[in-house]
Amino acid sequence: MLKVDNLSTSYSTIDGPVHVINNVDFEIYENEIFGIAGESGCGKTTLLKALYDIVEFPLVIDSGKLILSGEKNGKFFSYETGEIRKTWWNNISYVPQAAQSVLNPIAPLRHQFLDSIPREDRKNEPEEKTLKRVAKYLEELSLSPDLLGAYPFQLSGGMRQRVIIALATFMSPNVVLADEPTTALDVVVQRGILMMLMGLQKRLKNTMVIVSHDMGVHYQITDRMGIMYSGSIIELGETEDIFERPVHPYTQMLVGSLPKVGDKSQKVGIPGRPPALTNPPPGCRFAPRCPYAKDVCLKHAPQFKKVLPGRFAACHMLKREAN
Numbered sequence: 001m002l003k004v005d006n007l008s009t010s011y012s013t014i015d016g017p018v019h020v021i022n023n024v025d026f027e028i029y030e031n032e033i034f035g036i037a038g039e040s041g042c043g044k045t046t047l048l049k050a051l052y053d054i055v056e057f058p059l060v061i062d063s064g065k066l067i068l069s070g071e072k073n074g075k076f077f078s079y080e081t082g083e084i085r086k087t088w089w090n091n092i093s094y095v096p097q098a099a100q101s102v103l104n105p106i107a108p109l110r111h112q113f114l115d116s117i118p119r120e121d122r123k124n125e126p127e128e129k130t131l132k133r134v135a136k137y138l139e140e141l142s143l144s145p146d147l148l149g150a151y152p153f154q155l156s157g158g159m160r161q162r163v164i165i166a167l168a169t170f171m172s173p174n175v176v177l178a179d180e181p182t183t184a185l186d187v188v189v190q191r192g193i194l195m196m197l198m199g200l201q202k203r204l205k206n207t208m209v210i211v212s213h214d215m216g217v218h219y220q221i222t223d224r225m226g227i228m229y230s231g232s233i234i235e236l237g238e239t240e241d242i243f244e245r246p247v248h249p250y251t252q253m254l255v256g257s258l259p260k261v262g263d264k265s266q267k268v269g270i271p272g273r274p275p276a277l278t279n280p281p282p283g284c285r286f287a288p289r290c291p292y293a294k295d296v297c298l299k300h301a302p303q304f305k306k307v308l309p310g311r312f313a314a315c316h317m318l319k320r321e322a323n
């Protein structure tokens with residue numbers, strides 16, 4: 001569905017390029033919720049922007065590409081980096097981080113829907129008719145059609161997020177990307193948004209990519225996930241397996257630091273801090289914080305390889321699994 005082929009990107013700055021995505025190589029499948037986790041600043045938003053093909057200065061692609069391919073209404077499609085934007089809304093849509101601020105504050109929401117749905121897809125249909133379809137869709141999602149007449153400021157944060165998700169899914173895109181869709185919302189509202197996303201995925205049988213720094217979100221709704229550290233995916237696999245048996249030392253510390261029901265032991269965070277992306281250490285970027293680091297880790301960056309069936313990790317201490 002969405003193939004990331006050895007992608008590297010950087011931000012141009014006056015002090016030279018800052019490499020934010022480094023040799024990222026993985027695939028996201030049809031009919032799954034794929035999670036991207038990692039601490040703030042590790043490059044999650046940058047990766048998602050590359051997936052959505054919003055690569056604009058100062059962000060540049062240094063090497064590699066993305067391929068979005070699949071089938072919709074019996075028609076096959078395939079788009080590469082630079083072409084993916086042609087199919088925005090139709091085959092792929094995006095709920096940006098802090099999405100609530102993307103709504104036009106001075107127009108009722110119906111304008112947002114009319115502006116977002118590409119004209120060619122409305123097929124010269126009168127606005128009234130499009131709005132009827134939107135109203136029907138909102139009702140199907142248990143949202144009031146009256147929302148179309150409301151201004152963004154009249155809605156709560158949770159309701160605005162629901163409207164944005166409705167907008168992003170209205171055209172049944174094959175892939176929906178959502179960046180921190182529950183951050184800054186309270187726990188009860190978060191739960192509602194997660195349920196909405198899960199329900200939509202079941203209904204559309206499409207691909208959802210959920211970025212969140214909150215491991216609880218991944219545990220609750222993702223099927224597979226990738227863990228990012230300092231601009232790379234360092235472990236990837238089925239979410240349940242990763243929580244049960246993380247193999248990369250960073251993931252082990254990350255999962256080990258999460259509270260569990262009934263466990264009263266004191267939890268410790270991961271000592272140290274992620275390296276500055278402007279001046280990363282040579283070799284494995286986690287090595288300076290890793291309890292198992294050996295000489296090789298400080299000198300050479302580990303390859304991202306298959307280490308177990310369905311599991312990939314970048315660590316010198318793990319052996320490559322025979323195919």
Ligand SMILES: Nc1ncnc2c1ncn2[C@@H]1O[C@H](COP(=O)(O)OP(=O)(O)O)[C@@H](O)[C@H]1O
Nearest residue numbers: 011018020039040041042043044045046047058
């Ligand atoms: N416009 C920019 N110019 C230079 N560096 C940037 C820019 N945007 C983001 N970065 C760098 O990219 C890194 C990753 O940012 P981001 O992808 O937003 O991380 P995350 O979403 O995981 O918090 C940040 O540490 C920041 O230093």
Ligand SMILES: [Mg+2]
Nearest residue numbers: 044045046097
């Ligand atoms: Mg982000």
